[in-house]
Every structure is written in C-alpha cells, then in structure tokens.
Amino acid sequence: MALDYRKCAEEIAANIGGGSNVISAAHCATRLRLVIADNSKVNKEALENIDGVKGMFESNGQLQLIIGTGTVNKVYDEFLAVTGASAASKADVKAAAASRMPLWKKILKTPGDVFVPILPAIVASGLMMGIVEAIPKFWPAFGNSDWFSFLDLVANTAFALLPVLVAISSARVFGGNIFLGAVIGLMMVHPALINAWTVGNYAPGEIPVWHLFFFKVQQVGYQGHVIPVILAVLLMSTVEKWLHKHVPEMIDLFVTPLCTVLITAFVTFTVIGPIFSVFESWVLVGAEKLITIGHGAGAAVMGAIYPLTVVMGLHHMYNVIEAGMISSTGVNFWMPIASAANFAQFGACLAVALKCKNQKTKSVALPSSLSASLGITEPAIFGINFRFMKPFIAGMIGGAVGSFFSTWMHGINAKGEIVKFGATTYGVTGIPGIPAVNNVPMYIVELCIASGIAFAITWFIWKEDAPAKKAKKGAEEPPKDMPVVVRCSAGELKQPVEGKVIDRESIPDETFATGILGDGIGVEPTSGTVLAPFDGTVTSVFDTKHAVTLEKDGMEVLIHIGVNTVNMNGDGFTAYVKEGDEVKAGQRLLGFDSAKIKAAGYSDCVVMLLTNSDDLDDVECGLK
Amino acid sequence: MKSFDYVITDPVGIHARPAGILVKEVKNYKDSTITLTKGEKSVNLLKLMALMQMGIKQGDKVTVTVEGGDEEAVCAKIEEFFKANM
Numbered sequence: 266m267a268l269d270y271r272k273c274a275e276e277i278a279a280n281i282g283g284g285s286n287v288i289s290a291a292h293c294a295t296r297l298r299l300v301i302a303d304n305s306k307v308n309k310e311a312l313e314n315i316d317g318v319k320g321m322f323e324s325n326g327q328l329q330l331i332i333g334t335g336t337v338n339k340v341y342d343e344f345l346a347v348t349g350a351s352a353a354s355k356a357d358v359k360a361a362a363a364s365r366m367p368l369w370k371k372i373l374k375t376p377g378d379v380f381v382p383i384l385p386a387i388v389a390s391g392l393m394m395g396i397v398e399a400i401p402k403f404w405p406a407f408g409n410s411d412w413f414s415f416l417d418l419v420a421n422t423a424f425a426l427l428p429v430l431v432a433i434s435s436a437r438v439f440g441g442n443i444f445l446g447a448v449i450g451l452m453m454v455h456p457a458l459i460n461a462w463t464v465g466n467y468a469p470g471e472i473p474v475w476h477l478f479f480f481k482v483q484q485v486g487y488q489g490h491v492i493p494v495i496l497a498v499l500l501m502s503t504v505e506k507w508l509h510k511h512v513p514e515m516i517d518l519f520v521t522p523l524c525t526v527l528i529t530a531f532v533t534f535t536v537i538g539p540i541f542s543v544f545e546s547w548v549l550v551g552a553e554k555l556i557t558i559g560h561g562a563g564a565a566v567m568g569a570i571y572p573l574t575v576v577m578g579l580h581h582m583y584n585v586i587e588a589g590m591i592s593s594t595g596v597n598f599w600m601p602i603a604s605a606a607n608f609a610q611f612g613a614c615l616a617v618a619l620k621c622k623n624q625k626t627k628s629v630a631l632p633s634s635l636s637a638s639l640g641i642t643e644p645a646i647f648g649i650n651f652r653f654m655k656p657f658i659a660g661m662i663g664g665a666v667g668s669f670f671s672t673w674m675h676g677i678n679a680k681g682e683i684v685k686f687g688a689t690t691y692g693v694t695g696i697p698g699i700p701a702v703n704n705v706p707m708y709i710v711e712l713c714i715a716s717g718i719a720f721a722i723t724w725f726i727w728k729e730d731a732p733a734k735k736a737k738k739g740a741e742e743p744p745k746d747m748p749v750v751v752r753c754s755a756g757e758l759k760q761p762v763e764g765k766v767i768d769r770e771s772i773p774d775e776t777f778a779t780g781i782l783g784d785g786i787g788v789e790p791t792s793g794t795v796l797a798p799f800d801g802t803v804t805s806v807f808d809t810k811h812a813v814t815l816e817k818d819g820m821e822v823l824i825h826i827g828v829n830t831v832n833m834n835g836d837g838f839t840a841y842v843k844e845g846d847e848v849k850a851g852q853r854l855l856g857f858d859s860a861k862i863k864a865a866g867y868s869d870c871v872v873m874l875l876t877n878s879d880d881l882d883d884v885e886c887g888l889k
Numbered sequence: 890m891k892s893f894d895y896v897i898t899d900p901v902g903i904h905a906r907p908a909g910i911l912v913k914e915v916k917n918y919k920d921s922t923i924t925l926t927k928g929e930k931s932v933n934l935l936k937l938m939a940l941m942q943m944g945i946k947q948g949d950k951v952t953v954t955v956e957g958g959d960e961e962a963v964c965a966k967i968e969e970f971f972k973a974n975m
Contacts, residue, residue: 774906781909782937805942812905814938821938823905831901876937 268336273317274343277330280315282306284348292341297330304328313839320841320856331841376576378438379495380647383430384629388644390423392632395639399697424643425462428453428487428494435495441502445522449501449529453494458486480535483542492577493533493541500537501529548579553586556602561672564602568668568715569661571606575646587691595678598671598687600701601708604640604694605667605715611637611695612663612716613656614645616723623729640695659722667715674711676703746851747796749889750786751875754882755820758798759850762871764790766888773868774828782823784884785874795824795855795871797848806855807831810838813854820881825872826855827862837861891964892954895971902946907975912937914970920958923967927951 278284281301288300301307307328312321317340320331332340380387397416401408423430429450436446459472475482487493508521552574555563574580580603587597611634618630626649633644650657674686686708688701695712702708750766751758760766765788772778772787801817811833812825826838839856842848862869878884899907915923915934923934927949932939934953945951953971955964 776906776909781913782905804938805944807904808944814941816938823938823941825905831904 268317268340270317270336270339270343271347273315273332273340274347276315277312277318277340277344278347280308280311281328287348290341290344290348292332292337295331295333295337297332297337297341297344299328299330301328319839375438375495376491376647376651379431379434381652382437383434384644384648386423386430387427388629388632388636388648390420391636391641391644392639393420394424395636395641395695395697396420398693399639402693402697402700425488426450426454428490431491431494432498435498436502439499439502441498441505442522442525445501445505445525446498448526449497449533450494452530453487453490453497453533455486458484461486461488461490475534477531477535480539482534482538485538485542487538489580490541493537496537497529497533500532501525504528545579548574549583549585552583553589556599556672561669564672565665565669568602568606568609568664568666571603571664571668572610572642572646572650572657572660575642576651584691590687591689591691594685595689596676596685596687596703597689597691598685600688600691600694600698601671601674601686601711602664602668604698604708605671605711606660606664607637607640607642607694608712609663609667609715609719610642610645610650610657610660612719613660613723614649615716616659616720617649617653617656617727620724620727621729626729638695640693640697653727655727656719656723659726660719662722663715663717663719666718667711670714671707671711674704674707676707678703747798751784751798751873751884751886753820753875753878753884755818756799758785758820758822758873758875759796760786760788760888761798761824761854761873762788762790762795763792764788764871767870769874769886772828772870772872774870774872777825777828777872777874780878783821783874783876784878784886785823785872786886788871788873790857790859790869790871793857793859794853795826795857797850797852797854798822798824798873799850801848803842803844803846803848803854805844806840806842809833809835810840810855811835811857813840813842814876815848815854819877820875821877823872823874823876824854825874826857826869828868828870828872830862830865830867830869833862833865833867837865890954890956891960892952893964893968894950894952895968895975897945897947897949897951897975899975900947902949903940903943903975905941908937908940910974911970912940914967918955918958918963918966921960921963922956923963924954924956925951926954 277297281287281299282303283306286302286306288302290300291298309321312318312330317332317336318330319333322329393416397413397420401413407413429447432446432450432453433443436443459467473484475484505521505525508524509517512520552567556567557563571580583599583603587599590597590599614630614634614637618627618634621627621630629644629648633648636642637645646657650660671686675683676686678684684703686702686704688698689703690701693701699705699708747760747763749757750760767787767789769780769785769787770778776782777787795813797815799815799817799820801815801820801822804814804816804821806813809831811827811830812823815822815824830838837858841853841855848854857869859869875881875884897903901907903911912935924931925934925940925943927943927945930943932943934940953964953967955967
C-alpha cells in the first residue's frame with residue numbers, strides 16, 4: 266500500500282505541537298529535518314509509531330525523522346501544506362539550530378568555523394614562510410639566491426591570496442555556492458587592483474579610483490584581509506539564497522549567479538571595503554598615538570590588542586608606522602611591541618600543544634607555535650588560540666607585559682648613542698627579529714617575559730573541553746553496554762538484544778539449531794531493539810527488515826529476528842541502519858514488535874550467528 | 890563446465906534458511922567450484938553471507954555453474970536439490 270503522505274504529515278504535525286512549534290523544516294534524501302521551538306511538546310514515542318516514519322533522532326538542535334528516499338519529499342510537501350511552515354534549505358535549518366546560540370557566541374564562532382577547514386593551508390604556509398624568511402636574517406647571502414625567491418613564492422602563496430581561501434570556506438559556512446564564493450575572493454585580490462601589501466608606498470592622490478554612482482572607490486585589493494572577506498561572502502550567500510527562492514526556476518540558473526556576483530561586488534567595493542579602510546586608518550592613527558602615552562601604559566594596551574588586529578587582518582598596515590618611525594627617529598620602537606604580542610601568542614599556543622591530549626589539536630598546535638615563534642602568528646591565532654579563547658587572552662596579557670617592559674629599555678645605535686629600544690628594520694618579529702634590534706639581550710628577555718607569562722596563564726587556566734562534548738553526545742543516544750556472548754579468535758560479539766540468552770541448540774528452528782548457518786546464540790527478547798554486537802560495518806539489511814548482516818575483522822555475523830518472520834514482509838519491523846553504515850557496539854540496528862510477531866504465530870527469538878564460524882578458531886558461545 | 894538455469898519458486902526467495910541448506914549441500918562437493926549468477930552478479934555458493942546479500946526472490950532467474958570434479962553428476966545433483974528446495 267502506498268503511504269498516505271497527507272496523513273503521515275498530519276500525524277507528524279500533531280505530535281510535534283503543531284505548525285506553530287516549527288521554526289523551520291527541511292529534508293535531505295531520507296530525512297525530514299525540523300527545528301522545534303519547544304521540545305517538550307514533542308511526543309517522541311508517537312512520532313516513531315507513525316506509519317511512514319521509520320525512525321527518529323535528535324542531533325545538533327534538529328529533530329530528524331527518517332522517512333525514506335522518494336517519499337520524504339512528498340511527506341515534506343504535505344507537511345508544509347499542513348503546518349504552513351515555510352520551505353527552508355538544509356542550511357537554513359542548520360542556521361536556525363545555530364541561531365539558538367546567543368549572538369555574541371555566533372559572531373565569535375564564525376572566524377573559527379571559517380578557519381578550521383583551511384588550517385592545513387595556513388599552517389603549512391605559515392611555518393614555511395617563517396623559516397624561509399628567517400634564514401636571510403642570519404645568512405644574508407641566501408636572501409639573494411634563486412632558492413630563496415622560489416621558496417618564498419611557495420611559502421607565501423596561501424597568505425598572499427588568503428582572501429580566496431577565506432571566501433571559499435566562508436561560502437561553505439554560510440551555505441552559499443562555494444564557486445561563487447571563490448569568485449568573490451579572487452575578485453578581492455584581482456591583479457588589476459593595487460596590492461594591499463604595497464599600497465603604503467603610494468601617496469594618497471596616486472591611488473586610482475573608480476567613480477560608481479556617488480561612490481568613490483579606491484582600486485585597492487584586500488590581500489591579507491579576513492573580516493571584509495567574510496562579510497562579503499556572508500552578503501553573497503544571503504543574496505544568493507534570497508534570489509534562489511524568488512527567481513523563477515526557468516531563469517534561476519543564469520539570473521541568480523549573475524546578480525549575486527554583481528550585487529556582492531558592488532556592495533563589497535563601495536560599502537564594506539571603504540568602511541574597513543576608514544576603520545583601518547583610525548586604527549593606524551590610534552595605534553601610533555597610543556604607544557607614546559602613559560610611560561608604557563599605552564604600549565601595554567597596544568601589546569594586548571595587537572593580536573585582535575591580526576584577527577581583523579589589520580596588522581600588515583603597521584609597516585607604514587614602522588617605516589615612518591625609522592625615517593623620523595632611526596629606531597623602529599613599534600617592533601618590540603609587535604614582537605612581544607606575537608611571541609606571547611607563541612607561548613600560549615605552545616602551552617596548548619604541550620597540554621592537550623587530542624592528537625588533532627596537538628598536530629595543529631605544535632607547528633603553529635613554531636611558526637608563531639618565527640613571527641607568523643596566523644596559524645596559532647586562528648588555528649588554536651582564538652578558537653579556544655583562553656589561550657588568546659593569555660597571549661594578550663603576555664603581550665601587554667612584554668610591551669610595557671620594552672618601553673623602559675634602551676638600545677645603542679650604530680653611532681654608539683643611547684636611543685630608544687627598537688629595531689633598525691621593519692616587517693620582522695620573533696626570533697628572526699634578533700639581528701634587527703639594537704639591544705639583543707633585552708630583546709631576548711622581553712620575548713621570554715611575553716611568552717613565559719602567556720604560557721603560564723594558558724597552562725593553568727586552559728582546559729581541554731573535548732571529553733565533555735563526547736559525554737554529551739553519548740547522552741543523546743546512550744549505547745547500551747551488553748555482555749559478551751560469543752568469543753572467537755577474531756574477536757567478541759556482545760548480546761544483541763536484552764533478554765534471556767539461550768544455546769544455539771535450543772533455538773526453536775532446525776536450521777538455526779543445527780548450526781548450518783554457523784555457530785551462535787539465541788535470545789528470548791525482553792526489549793524490541795536489536796543492538797550492534799561490535800564496532801563494525803553493516804553489510805546488508807534485508808528488505809523485510811527482520812535480519813541484518815554485519816562484518817568486522819573477518820567475523821561475519823547474521824542477526825535474525827524471530828523464526829519464519831520473513832513471511833511478515835517487514836510488518837512490525839524497523840531498520841535504523843542501512844547497508845554500508847559503520848556502527849558502534851550497542852548502537853541500535855533494528856526495531857521489532859514482539860506482540861505482532863507472536864500474533865502472527867511465530868517465535869520472536871532473536872538469533873545471532875557467526876556465519877563463518879567454520880573458518881574461525883576457538884569459537885565459544887554463551888554467557889560467561 | 891556445466892550449468893543450468895532455474896527460476897526460484899520458494900515464495901521467500903533464497904533467504905537465511907534456504908541459503909544455509911544450500912551452502913551445506915554444496916559443501917558435499919569439495920572438488921567442484923559451484924557459482925550462482927543472477928544478472929551481472931555472481932557468488933560462490935560456499936559463501937553464505939554473499940549468497941544472502943544477493944537478495945534473490947521468488948521468480949528470479951538464476952544460473953548455477955559447476956566447474957571441476959565430476960561436473961556432470963554434481964550439476965545434476967544440485968539441479969535436483971534446487972527443484973526440491975528452492
């Protein structure tokens with residue numbers, strides 16, 4: 266019998282507290298995904314029993330109902346009609362789930378979400394760039410070699426074109442088309458625009474401008490920028506989704522991408538970009554003033570907020586300040602502040618690298634901290650410190666103290682005069698800065714102070730929170746720990762269902778009892794859920810949903826519910842998994858209705874057999 | 890190499906129990922390699938799991954092939970077995 270979609274949808278609506286309780290609805294290939302306003306109105310048991318709903322679970326703030334390929338879209342359409350909920354894409358549902366977070370948390374989360382996928386690229390580049398650029402400071406001849414020029418190109422590719430990576434990743438985060446995202450990123454570093462790294466060399470009047478309506482747009486790229494790119498792509502994704510919904514399908518394919526790119530480009534260059542360049546010049550002017558006030562207090566503040574400006578991609582502007590200082594006083598006293606700030610991030614990141622247990626975190630933190638020690642802090646900040654926040658703040662404190670210290674120091678210039686402590690060049694910090702400063706011992710002390718404080722604070726206040734997350738995940742779907750009932754040379758099988766374990770010979774069916782299908786056990790069930798006997802792979806689920814086969818390390822297992830139940834044709838059975846699924850021991854595989862099986866005149870004995878027991882050694886069955 | 894075609898008449902197809910007894914029967918002919926083909930998929934009849942995963946149903950046409958050993962006799966025996974049990 267074909268499923269009555271309308272009825273199914275009405276029943277779902279009735280059991281989730283009606284249409285008004287639905288924040289958004291979407292569907293994927295098999296599931297109806299709902300975000301519910303008030304979870305207490307959801308009747309989970311009733312939902313699972315609705316004809317057409319094969320199963321349900323909750324994850325990431327979504328209620329997911331498994332309905333099935335080919336039918337879910339029809340139920341979904343009816344569901345929209347029944348509840349009056351508006352259609353939403355999967356991304357919208359995810360966003361709605363995320364929107365239950367406070368706004369500030371969401372904003373802080375975004376750079377992390379954007380940067381985590383591109384970490385391999387920036388860690389590789391950051392580390393290589395740190396090393397390649399450090400060598401000439403100690404061995405100047407290398408700086409003129411072909412090797413340097415080649416390695417420098419390889420190393421700085423990801424940074425020189427960082428907006429492209431950020432744009433692609435942002436498009437994924439915001440649910441836009443990633444290729445359109447790439448276009449936006451590429452456009453922002455288009456070679457026809459003046460490179461943002463070198464724009465400081467131009468006098469204000471020399472920078473070419475476009476006159477677009479009443480906007481005057483400077484033709485400058487966004488190399489090294491992060492926040493304007495994320496904002497541009499956020500805008501792009503929003504525009505794209507809105508257009509997809511409102512443009513007739515027939516012309517959607519060419520109208521939507523075209524308008525999306527055009528609108529985004531225009532707003533990016535006329536609004537987002539200029540706001541940022543104004544903001545940047547304020548930061549620049551402010552920073553220059555700030556470090557001269559209050560006998561080091563201003564420098565301390567600058568040392569603290571320096572990493573924040575890195576997050577926003579403003580730090581490359583500081584070359585202008587540094588160059589100005591050198592030309593007017595001969596000493597770049599900005600550099601010790603930047604060094605303290607950067608080296609403190611190194612200290613904080615190193616503390617995370619040494620303290621964390623999570624191998625993945627460690628593998629990012631270690632090279633990132635190394636790169637930060639060489640003055641390239643992006644991997645450490647985005648990959649580790651900013652994500653975990655506490656190390657970032659520890660780094661800010663370390664940077665503040667180091668910077669404060671630096672303003673009280675003095676150096677000796679080339680002529681032997683006592684001058685402000687600082688560097689004679691610009692653009693270097695951290696270890697490669699050693700040959701550039703006018704008081705090397707004090708510089709080393711400063712770096713030790715900054716990184717030491719950041720390291721110590723991180724070490725004591727930062728705790729890895731991964732295990733807590735795991736425990737929470739477990740609580741949503743508690744895997745039952747069942748006793749081992751079959752042991753062999755290849756491993757163990759846990760009891761597949763609650764109930765009384767019986768010998769294979771006592772299974773009320775000759776085929777199973779004689780062991781033709783392999784050795785194993787039976788269970789007279791007291792629950793209606795079959796659980797995975799080990800961590801393994803589902804190799805098949807019978808159409809009639811009364812049996813499943815699994816595999817692990819050469820063990821082939823058949824779990825069969827009841828005897829002759831194949832004749833029930835799936836009535837009274839539920840499959841929670843499909844062929845090819847990876848399952849964990851204790852995860853539910855099949856559901857069954859004992860009463861229905863008994864009413865049909867069959868035994869509900871659950872049989873679990875090691876079908877290749879002939880090929881395995883030391884097979885031993887039964888509870889110990 | 891000998892083979893025969895057969896259309897499954899058992900209403901539940903080659904499910905766990907029929908598959909089990911079939912594999913048991915095939916194990917009696919250790920010298921022969923006996924394969925079952927349905928459509929493009931083939932399976933060695935000694936492999937119970939693989940056989941069950943074929944999902945053979947009533948009305949499906951299968952081809953059974955015997956290679957090696959006393960092909961003629963084994964093929965006849967297996968065909969008889971199919972007629973009696975499948």
